Amino acid sequence: MDTSFRIFVVEDDPTYMRMLRYFLELNPDHEVHVFDTGAACLDKLNLNPHLISLDYSLPDMTGEEVLERIKHYDQNIPVVILSGQQDVETAVKLIRNEGAYDYITKSEDFRARLENDIKQIKQKIDLEEEVDQLRREVVAKYEFSKSVIGASPAMQRVFRLMEKAVRTNITVSIHGETGTGKEVVAKSIHYNSTRRDGSFVAVNMGAIPRDLLESELFGYEKGAFTGAVTRKKGQFELSDKGTLFLDEIGEVGLNLQAKLLRAIQEREIVRVGGEEPIPFDARIIIATHKDLGEEVKAGRFREDLYYRLLGLTIELPPLRDRGNDVFLLANSFLKEFSKQNGLSSLLLTKEAKNKLLGYSFPGNVRELRAVIELAAVMADESEGILADDIQFRSIRKEDAFLTEELTLEEYKRLIIHHFLKKYENDVIKVAEKLDIGKSTIYRMLKEEKEEVEQAG
Numbered sequence: 001m002d003t004s005f006r007i008f009v010v011e012d013d014p015t016y017m018r019m020l021r022y023f024l025e026l027n028p029d030h031e032v033h034v035f036d037t038g039a040a041c042l043d044k045l046n047l048n049p050h051l052i053s054l055d056y057s058l059p060d061m062t063g064e065e066v067l068e069r070i071k072h073y074d075q076n077i078p079v080v081i082l083s084g085q086q087d088v089e090t091a092v093k094l095i096r097n098e099g100a101y102d103y104i105t106k107s108e109d110f111r112a113r114l115e116n117d118i119k120q121i122k123q124k125i126d127l128e129e130e131v132d133q134l135r136r137e138v139v140a141k142y143e144f145s146k147s148v149i150g151a152s153p154a155m156q157r158v159f160r161l162m163e164k165a166v167r168t169n170i171t172v173s174i175h176g177e178t179g180t181g182k183e184v185v186a187k188s189i190h191y192n193s194t195r196r197d198g199s200f201v202a203v204n205m206g207a208i209p210r211d212l213l214e215s216e217l218f219g220y221e222k223g224a225f226t227g228a229v230t231r232k233k234g235q236f237e238l239s240d241k242g243t244l245f246l247d248e249i250g251e252v253g254l255n256l257q258a259k260l261l262r263a264i265q266e267r268e269i270v271r272v273g274g275e276e277p278i279p280f281d282a283r284i285i286i287a288t289h290k291d292l293g294e295e296v297k298a299g300r301f302r303e304d305l306y307y308r309l310l311g312l313t314i315e316l317p318p319l320r321d322r323g324n325d326v327f328l329l330a331n332s333f334l335k336e337f338s339k340q341n342g343l344s345s346l347l348l349t350k351e352a353k354n355k356l357l358g359y360s361f362p363g364n365v366r367e368l369r370a371v372i373e374l375a376a377v378m379a380d381e382s383e384g385i386l387a388d389d390i391q392f393r394s395i396r397k398e399d400a401f402l403t404e405e406l407t408l409e410e411y412k413r414l415i416i417h418h419f420l421k422k423y424e425n426d427v428i429k430v431a432e433k434l435d436i437g438k439s440t441i442y443r444m445l446k447e448e449k450e451e452v453e454q455a456g
């Protein structure tokens, strides 16, 4: 970033010219340009000076005329008039009516006054930059919340991290269960960053067969393998100047991990069948629902690549931890769906809301979207969305339960504890619900107690 403070000195008196240049250049941040005519100064206004010190009597035109033309070019450039004589009337006129920043007579204290003006102008610029930065942040927030819906504290944390991500080029790793919006977040970071004019390229590493993944990512040269009849660019090259979103990074095999590490470290790739390194300039965003740390421990993911990719980590909370965001999202999906299908906007009834809130959404926002779309189809327009219109069809919860692969005895304990919790430790009721004897429950609790005592 250019941090210099550009000052134009318009002065035809050689002594003053030298003196001004000398003391202004004492500050190494100052970039001083000196002109001995008004025309020469006007000619260089495209350099965007931060301040112009203008002698009132120049050989080619009056100071007033130069001032007018400077203000015509850009009324925000501060112009300080330096005059040989004190003329209060002219000073007032120039400052009040013509937009001069100050009027200084070339007397003993003129240097101190000019320095003071410079200080104030710099403070104003700093302040303006601060306001601009705040404005950018507000705009960014607004943009995020347009594409990534959420107001819960858990999502506010996500927004704060996204704000940090958009300001830099740092690698971002997004972790979250399926359907939590990892791709939405990645896209929103891209479109709010300075790379927004480049492409957002998403590659789902889990969806591409392993033997095709390398050529998909790095491209290939003509004749690299049977079927490679022309040269083809890979996703790394296609995302140049933009963002490369590597989804399901945990699915990549160890062989390709080594090549990915090399590419990311060197910032260049080699096409399959090629030799020449090709530089790329893309921000990398990765996403995974797996715990990559655990994958490293299990030897399925390279530790060096893991640290390379970690960057700024965004943990996307599951929908069940986002409280009332479920209504915000549901309403937004309803609005979108009604608009697309030319329907009038449907509202959620209280019962429907309670039903949504009581459900754990193992498929997260993607599942909510499907549930809401179906509800909109089922609902009667005059009644809005009723509880009965909301139908959950997820099988994932049971799946997750079974993939734990416990023993039958362990499953039995899990189920009994679940019911005990639900019925506030009412053993008789639980026995009744599960159709087992009370003694089975008491025996299990006793066994568990003994196990704990033995362990302790």
Ligand SMILES: Nc1ncnc2c1ncn2[C@@H]1O[C@H](COP(=O)(O)OP(=O)(O)OP(=O)(O)O)[C@@H](O)[C@H]1O
Binding pocket: 147, 148, 149, 150, 176, 177, 178, 179, 180, 181, 182, 183, 184, 185, 247, 289, 329, 365, 366, 369
């Ligand atoms: N906060 C959100 N606001 C609006 N829509 C969202 C939000 N989160 C997710 N969605 C929507 O939910 C669906 C799933 O989102 P997305 O594909 O980004 O999830 P994901 O975490 O990348 O899924 P996967 O783990 O399967 O790759 C999309 O239709 C997306 O538009």
